[in-house]
Every structure is written in structure tokens, then in C-alpha cells.
Amino acid sequence: MKKYNFNAGPAILPQIAIDNTLEAIKDFKGTGLSILEVSHRSKEFDAVMVDAIALFKELLSVPEGYQVLFVGGGASTQFFHVPYNLLNKKAAYLVTGSWASKAKKEAELFGEVVVVASSKDKNYSYIPKGYTIPTDADYFHITTNNTIFGTEILTDLDSPVPLVADMSSDILSRPVDVSKYGLIYGGAQKNMGPAGVTFVIVREDILGKVDRKLPAMVDYRTHIESGSMYNTPPVVCVFTMLETLKWVKAQGGVKEMEKRDTEKANLLYAELERNKLINPVAETDSRSRMNVTFVLKPEYAELEKDLLDFAKARGMEGIKGHRSVGGFRASLYNALPLDSVQALVDCLKDFEKSH
Amino acid sequence: MKKYNFNAGPAILPQIAIDNTLEAIKDFKGTGLSILEVSHRSKEFDAVMVDAIALFKELLSVPEGYQVLFVGGGASTQFFHVPYNLLNKKAAYLVTGSWASKAKKEAELFGEVVVVASSKDKNYSYIPKGYTIPTDADYFHITTNNTIFGTEILTDLDSPVPLVADMSSDILSRPVDVSKYGLIYGGAQKNMGPAGVTFVIVREDILGKVDRKLPAMVDYRTHIESGSMYNTPPVVCVFTMLETLKWVKAQGGVKEMEKRDTEKANLLYAELERNKLINPVAETDSRSRMNVTFVLKPEYAELEKDLLDFAKARGMEGIKGHRSVGGFRASLYNALPLDSVQALVDCLKDFEKSH
Numbered sequence: 001m002k003k004y005n006f007n008a009g010p011a012i013l014p015q016i017a018i019d020n021t022l023e024a025i026k027d028f029k030g031t032g033l034s035i036l037e038v039s040h041r042s043k044e045f046d047a048v049m050v051d052a053i054a055l056f057k058e059l060l061s062v063p064e065g066y067q068v069l070f071v072g073g074g075a076s077t078q079f080f081h082v083p084y085n086l087l088n089k090k091a092a093y094l095v096t097g098s099w100a101s102k103a104k105k106e107a108e109l110f111g112e113v114v115v116v117a118s119s120k121d122k123n124y125s126y127i128p129k130g131y132t133i134p135t136d137a138d139y140f141h142i143t144t145n146n147t148i149f150g151t152e153i154l155t156d157l158d159s160p161v162p163l164v165a166d167m168s169s170d171i172l173s174r175p176v177d178v179s180k181y182g183l184i185y186g187g188a189q190k191n192m193g194p195a196g197v198t199f200v201i202v203r204e205d206i207l208g209k210v211d212r213k214l215p216a217m218v219d220y221r222t223h224i225e226s227g228s229m230y231n232t233p234p235v236v237c238v239f240t241m242l243e244t245l246k247w248v249k250a251q252g253g254v255k256e257m258e259k260r261d262t263e264k265a266n267l268l269y270a271e272l273e274r275n276k277l278i279n280p281v282a283e284t285d286s287r288s289r290m291n292v293t294f295v296l297k298p299e300y301a302e303l304e305k306d307l308l309d310f311a312k313a314r315g316m317e318g319i320k321g322h323r324s325v326g327g328f329r330a331s332l333y334n335a336l337p338l339d340s341v342q343a344l345v346d347c348l349k350d351f352e353k354s355h
Numbered sequence: 356m357k358k359y360n361f362n363a364g365p366a367i368l369p370q371i372a373i374d375n376t377l378e379a380i381k382d383f384k385g386t387g388l389s390i391l392e393v394s395h396r397s398k399e400f401d402a403v404m405v406d407a408i409a410l411f412k413e414l415l416s417v418p419e420g421y422q423v424l425f426v427g428g429g430a431s432t433q434f435f436h437v438p439y440n441l442l443n444k445k446a447a448y449l450v451t452g453s454w455a456s457k458a459k460k461e462a463e464l465f466g467e468v469v470v471v472a473s474s475k476d477k478n479y480s481y482i483p484k485g486y487t488i489p490t491d492a493d494y495f496h497i498t499t500n501n502t503i504f505g506t507e508i509l510t511d512l513d514s515p516v517p518l519v520a521d522m523s524s525d526i527l528s529r530p531v532d533v534s535k536y537g538l539i540y541g542g543a544q545k546n547m548g549p550a551g552v553t554f555v556i557v558r559e560d561i562l563g564k565v566d567r568k569l570p571a572m573v574d575y576r577t578h579i580e581s582g583s584m585y586n587t588p589p590v591v592c593v594f595t596m597l598e599t600l601k602w603v604k605a606q607g608g609v610k611e612m613e614k615r616d617t618e619k620a621n622l623l624y625a626e627l628e629r630n631k632l633i634n635p636v637a638e639t640d641s642r643s644r645m646n647v648t649f650v651l652k653p654e655y656a657e658l659e660k661d662l663l664d665f666a667k668a669r670g671m672e673g674i675k676g677h678r679s680v681g682g683f684r685a686s687l688y689n690a691l692p693l694d695s696v697q698a699l700v701d702c703l704k705d706f707e708k709s710h
Contacts, residue, residue: 001387002387003386003387003388005388005392007388007392007393007394008394009394009587010391010392010393010394010395010587010590011392012392013389013391013392017391018380018389018391018392021380021391022377022380022381025373025376025377025380026377031358031672032356032357032358032670032672033358033360033362033672034368034373036365036368036372036373036376036549036595037360037362037365037366037367037368037373037549038362038365039362039363039364039365039673040365040550071428072427072428072429072432072551072589073426073427073428073432073572074427074572074586074587075586076571076572076585076586077427077428077572077586079570079571079572080570080571080572080573102571105571106570106571109568109569109570187587189587189590194391194392194590194591195395195587195588195589195590195591196427196551196552196588196589196590196591196592197551197589213464214464215434215435215461215464216431216434216435216457216460216461217428217429217431217432217434217435218435230431231429231430231431231432232364232365232429232542232544232550233550233551234427234550234551234552234589234592235365235544235549235550235551236549236550236551236591236592237551237589237591237592240391315387317386317387317388318394
């Protein structure tokens, strides 16, 4: 049975990235060795890292003065690396979900934290507006896409202080004006590659301004100076990530991703609006194109397990909602084809008919 | 041409671990999805993590009261996680090479550090003896195998304070009396798996004793409580690591690894002693079984490039020495077959004959 991969992350990858990883595991670039056992100091792997950094910069039109890093540890590690590197006195956070809340909590270990706004009052179903960013903050932190709750910030905000964004789950889904950010970070395991590698884009002039001393692995400058090779990187993860970046470019880059992702999301949201059994969760103007959350209407709530089973029997993978929202979540990352979304829409229609 | 993989790490892995990774990338446990795009919260991957923890405990006979963690970031990250978690006032370090030195440097950010002994005076070619460990230290840190310099601590030391060991490059190469250690850590990319995953074995009762507050990702208790699934782990790396652990068990466990590794090292050191052109680097009683360092005798020093080319033409990979030692280094990790060492010995003999 064909599987439709709606996993929230780790998530669906382009087939060509998977196929090329298979080849590299058999024989990496004709070295006679597997990518799993090749030295990260070999010229062949060094080229992978250099190419990955260059291509990521190209895809996002990263301006002069910014550096790209690939490290291990996941976005959760960045939650404390960001304040460790940047927070001298005060930081401002926009709390739009669980990840934003965790990021804020880590910052509190390093200085004063101001929450400019939170959408916790409505279980994070919307993106707050009309807040004020303190001009004396060292930075302002946002989470652009809230994987669990299905909301997304779709514009590049104006901030009087360096803007720091966790873009784990919507990086490469639209052109981003990087010049409006001080730092962008995220785990690769949604739109960029497999789990195990984390990206950081940082404007160099915001670094080196805190009073505390930094451990080498925490200090972004360590990784800048070494071209992300200060210590052994997650070699095979970086390889698959580069293959994923190449696929994005071959498809037409982030503009094409935005077009496709918008079309996929519109298709699914239209069905959720139409379907008599279902309610979308996120408020209309805050909807994520990456993670679409929905629930059965209260009068049909008892059908939840039936719908899960119905969808599973048709090959729908990963559509159970996170426990903090309940219901359903379909993740529509870059590599998910439109026909997978159509299959889910058909599934929801057929379920409606049978009830 | 057959390649002999003497890389210092990432390093040679068992072929079956590579083959089973290939299968999992095509279809992970019959899920219809690749291990590169499967959810880490799926029951199939959860079993991988649970099995890896259990098997690692079994292979090393980890006693009650200890926990095993698998995290990202590499041993370099542990250099600061160890003092962050354990150093209240004072720590003691044995400095036997570059990695030990880097570990010590990170500890200095968190408290007083006493160097009990160092072998820097002879470019780390020996393991110091006869030092005193301060009984008021919070822990005593050692690096059991010095990948760059080719020295190794082959016994489980007695320490009056919790013994912390970086075993990145000799874990699983002999039975270890874990009960003599407070904490053991290392990158997986030598004897345990591919680059991208890091192991920690920790005695629980040494945790929670520092005054400072810890970031969630730094605090070992976070990963203990979540079974190493607090955040998204490096999924494919953990999979290949489990397959490598299974291979170790199938071969007869760490006792068998010790037998083979000793035999391989003896074979190569015997040739280095015999060969008229060559000197081994490490002092006799400090020699590593994992990384064998050697140089041409001073009178033949100009032949270095010739020997490298000669060996390369016979498929010897990764035998160039680290720049801080020069000469040559052959890494003889668990998965390297005896016949690879024999091939290197034959190569050195033939080179001698031709000069």
C-alpha cells in the first residue's frame, strides 16, 4: 500500500535525496568507502560541507555579513545557545506555542526575559499582534511556525532590536528577507534533511557582545571560524541535507516551494472549511501552511478514532494530532506532493459521506 | 581496488551495520517509509532507542544505579556538559593529549581546575603515573585513549572521587568495570557507529549536586527522564549504532573485541619494532591498541611522502598522522579485520625491502 507521509518531523524527504544517500552509503563519491565510515576531514566530505553552506546561502539569498553554520544537537540546544551568546541584560520573547515557551524558559537562565505577548489564552491557536518590542532588549525571539498548534508568522517582522527566529518547521518554504533578522536557526528534520543536523544563520556583528565566557561548542564564532568543522559533524545527515537542498534548487528554489506549499495548504483548508464533520483549529489569519491542525466538530467528537482508522487504512501516516491539541494534524512540508494532499482531502470527503 | 580503512574516526563499521542501514533507508521495518523520514515518536523507532540503550548496558555490564544516554553534539559538547553538571568547586584533570586539554579548558569556565599530571613535556607520548588525585575534587577526568598521540589507559583506575572518562576512541574494545566510574562519555564514531551520536553512562547519584541552574539540554537528568527522547534524536545515526552494537554482541561481545584488538595491535607493533626504517611513537607501556602512531627514523625522514604514496597505491586509507605528531597513524578499531593489519604490515615490509 502506498504511504502518504504527513509526519510532523522527522518528515518526508525528496526521493532523490534518499536515493543519493543510498548510493553514498554504498560508495561515497568513488572513494570505495561508505559515507558512514569516511573521514570528515577527507576532501570529498569537506566539499559536501562547503557546498551545503554555499547552497543554503544561495537558496535564501543570505546577504554579506551573515554566516551559516551546521551543527548537532537540535533546535532545543539553540534555545540556550541563543541567550548564552546574545543575552547580556534583557531579551524579549513572543510566546506562540510549546517551543517558544521552552526557548523563553532557557533564556531566563541568562538574564531578564520580557514576554511581549502570548497566545496561551486560546491554546496558541493564533499569532498575537499589536505588541511592543522593548527597544532596550538585546534581541527579540520568535518562533515562525508552531508545529504543534498549526500557526505561522508569514511575514518578516520589523524589530528595533536584533530579530531571532526559530524557523525549524518553515525554513525554505518561502523567500525570507534575511537582512531583517539577527539570527535564524532550526532543526533540519522538516524541510531540509534528516534528524541530526541543525542550521544557524547569524549576522556576525551581533556576536561577541556578552560579558560571560562561552564554552567553545556554544560560541557561534567557534563554528564560523572552522567552517562548521570544529568537531566531527553528523556526516551522513549533512550529506542528505545537501541532497535535499539540491532538490529545492532543481525544483525552482524557495519561490517555487512557496507556490506549491500555498497550493497544498489552500487545498486542505478549503476541504476543512467545507467538510460538515470537521473544524480547523488555527484562526484564519494565523494558519500554518506547514502543519494543518483540525478536529471533529463537538457533535462528532466520538468519531475521532474512526477517522484515524479510516485514514490509516488508506495509507495516511502521521496525522494524529499532538496531545496538547488533540484531533488531527497533517504536515505538508516541501517534499510532500500535491497528490498526497488530494488523497487526504478525498479521504476526508469519503469519511463524511459514510457518516 | 580494495580499500583498507585505517581512518581515525569516523571509522570503519561492520559491513552488516552498513547493509542493514541501506535496508532501513529503503524501508524501515516494513513501515513503507525510509528511516530518514520516519517519526522518532513511532513505535518502530522508539524500539530502536530502547534496544540500543539496553544492548549497550548489556555489552558493558552496566550496573544498577547507572543510566545510559544517547545525545547529539559530540564529545566536544560533553567537555562543557560534564563540568556544568558536576563541577561545584574544584575538578581534577589528567592531561594526556589535545582532547584532554580541551576538556580541561572547558572545565575552567565552571570552577577551579587542578591538573594532576600532564605528558605535554614529551608531546603526549606517554601516560603519566604516580600523581595524586585531590580528595576534595568534585570529580577526576581522564581521556582513556588519545587518538592523536596513540596512547591508552588500559586499566580502570582507582579514584577517591567520581572518575569521569572520555572513552570516545576505545569504548567497547575491552570489558570495563563501570562501577569504578562516575561518568563515561564519548562520540560514537569510532567503535560504536557513525558520526552524529554521543553516548553517556552516568551514575545517577552524582547528579543534582551543583548550585547552578542547568539548561534543559545540558542537564543529564532531562535525558534520563525522557529515555534520550527529550528532543528529536539523530535517528539514522542511532539506528546504525544499534546495528553496530548487535554486531559486537554477535561476535562474542567486548571480551572477543579485546582479544581481536590486542592481536591486531600486537601484529602491527611487532612490525614497527622490527622494521629498520620505522620507529613507533608512543612509549612501550602506554601504547594504544586503537591508534598506532609511527614515524620514519630520522635518517629516513625524507621518505615520508614516498611511504604515504606507496601505501596509498595499495589501498591504505587514512594512515597519514595528525599534524601535531606527524608521520603515520593506523587506527585499528573493532570493525577492522586482522587481514587489513596484515596488509599494512606487508606493505611496510615491502617498502623496507625497496629501500
